[in-house]
Amino acid sequence: MKRVSVVIVNHNTADLLAECLRHLTASRLDRPLQAFVVDNGSTDGSAALIGQHFPDVRMIEAPGNLGFARGNNLALREIVSRVPWDADRRQQYVLLLNTDCFVEPDTLQLTARFLDDHPRVGVVGPRVVLPNGRLDLACRRSFPTPSDALWKLTGLSRAFPHHPRLARYNLTYLDPDATYPVDSVMGAYMLVRLAAVDDAGLLDESFFMYGEDLDWAYRIKKCGWSVFYYPAARVLHYKGASSSRQSYRLIVEFYRAMYLFHRKHYAPRTFVLVNWLVTAGIVARGGYALARNVLRPAGAKRVA
Numbered sequence: 001m002k003r004v005s006v007v008i009v010n011h012n013t014a015d016l017l018a019e020c021l022r023h024l025t026a027s028r029l030d031r032p033l034q035a036f037v038v039d040n041g042s043t044d045g046s047a048a049l050i051g052q053h054f055p056d057v058r059m060i061e062a063p064g065n066l067g068f069a070r071g072n073n074l075a076l077r078e079i080v081s082r083v084p085w086d087a088d089r090r091q092q093y094v095l096l097l098n099t100d101c102f103v104e105p106d107t108l109q110l111t112a113r114f115l116d117d118h119p120r121v122g123v124v125g126p127r128v129v130l131p132n133g134r135l136d137l138a139c140r141r142s143f144p145t146p147s148d149a150l151w152k153l154t155g156l157s158r159a160f161p162h163h164p165r166l167a168r169y170n171l172t173y174l175d176p177d178a179t180y181p182v183d184s185v186m187g188a189y190m191l192v193r194l195a196a197v198d199d200a201g202l203l204d205e206s207f208f209m210y211g212e213d214l215d216w217a218y219r220i221k222k223c224g225w226s227v228f229y230y231p232a233a234r235v236l237h238y239k240g241a242s243s244s245r246q247s248y249r250l251i252v253e254f255y256r257a258m259y260l261f262h263r264k265h266y267a268p269r270t271f272v273l274v275n276w277l278v279t280a281g282i283v284a285r286g287g288y289a290l291a292r293n294v295l296r297p298a299g300a301k302r303v304a
Contacts, residue, residue, distance in 0.1 A: 001087075002031040004112055004191075005079045006095045009071035011040040014049050016099040016238070021054050023102040029109050034058065036075035040065040067208035068187065072096060076202050083194060090119065092194035096213070100238040101128070101188045110233035111191045122196030122225025123217060125185025126233035127176065136186070136237050137170040140229040143183045143218055144169060144261060146270060146278050153285045182229045183221070187213030189235050192220070199223035204264075209250060211257025218265055247293060255286030 006024060010017045017037065024035060035057045039046050041064040050059045060074050076094065083092050093112055097103075107126055114124050128139035142148055148169045151157040161172035171182065190213055200219040203212045217227050259282050267275050 002091045002093075002112075002116075003083075004029065004031060004033050004093045004095060004108060005075075006033065006035045006097055007038065007072050007075040007079070008035065008097050008099060009038045009040060009068055010042060010046050010099050011065050011071075012042045012044045012046070013099045014042065014044045014046040017046055018049055018053065020097065020099045020102060021050075021057065023104075024097070024108075025054070026105055027103060027108045028105050029112070031112065033108070036060060036079070038062060038071040038074050040067070040071050067205075068210075069203035069207050069212040070205045072212075073202045073205060076197070080194070080197060080202075089198060090193060090195040091116075094192050094194055094197060096187050096190040096192070098188040098237070102236045102238075103189070104234050104236075107189075107233045107235055108191075111230060114228070114230050114233070115191065115193055118226075118228070120224075120226055121228050122193050122200075122220045122223075123185060123227040124191050124230050125182075125228070126189055126235050127229075127231035128186060128188060128235050128237045130237060130239055135176050136188075136239055137172065138186045139188075140171050140174070140176075140182045141184045141186070141214070142168045142171060143214060143265070144258060146262070146266060146274055149258065149262065149278060150281065153281045177231055179228065179230050179232070181226050184214045184217035184227060185229060187216075188237055188239075190216075192216075193225070196220045196223065196225045199225070206260055206264075207257050208253045209257075210254045211261050214257075214261055215264065218261075248290065251286065251289050251293060255282050255289070258282050 037050055037057050038060045040062045047061055050057050062071060079094055083089055093115055111124050111126055115121055125139055128136040130136050151166045152169045157167045157169055160166045164173050167173050200223050204215050221227060262278055
């Protein structure tokens with residue numbers, strides 16, 4: 001039987017979590033929906049809020065802030081084990097959803113139907129819109145190869161957003177209204193076929209926050225599945241709202257994730273001098289981001 005399981009990791013964002021769940025429970029969907037909230041040691045009453053207002057949500061309380069990958073995996077392990085192996089796991093879908101990401105009533109239905117209609121697609125992501133109406137560029141990405149990472153870190157991708165080589169990381173030269181295969185969509189809304197999870201495994205817990213979605217997409221594609229950007233479905237993303245309260249640590253984690261991804265997937269087959277240059281670039285860009293954040297007013301601090 002077709003089913004969608006939703007996993008939301010929360011850490012001290014009770015207000016966002018409540019709004020996220022209100023939008024989620026208002027979804028129009030032609031199959032059962034089961035929501036899991038993994039609470040990463042919140043101290044803001046998030047657990048009580050779930051019990052009081054969303055009794056149908058499966059609550060998993062972690063002993064502390066485990067990060068995005070480990071938090072999601074707590075629920076993913078339960079979901080994977082619950083579905084019988086003699087069931088058609090190609091029709092079972094798992095959605096990773098951020099607390100600061102609000103779905104429209106038909107978002108889940110559209111993305112689930114997309115996987116229904118495209119049996120070799122392992123992952124689909126929607127058009128992700130920021131509060132100012134602009135596209136969240138992270139919702140359709142190429143993998144950060146050494147060259148693509150260089151153009152991004154040096155700012156050339158932003159300076160030349162329509163150049164098909166320099167702007168490959170965020171694909172800003174492509175039509176945001178068209179549907180096409182990409183390397184990765186973003187973990188804020190990432191609908192994954194359970195059969196693809198079976199093939200690729202769970203999220204890599206080496207990543208604390210950031211990069212685990214890229215790594216997962218990389219491994220899923222390596223197993224023969226494709227990844228698609230599907231803009232007919234939309235979500236609103238209050239980007240950074242769930243992470244800005246720890247911006248300094250998460251700046252470090254953002255650039256650490258870039259280093260981990262390169263070391264895991266590219267460094268073994270890259271010339272050693274290039275690896276040194278990539279590492280130096282990541283450290284320099286991360287240091288610059290930390291210094292720049294110090295100078296921002298408290299209300300404007302952010303991760304990147």
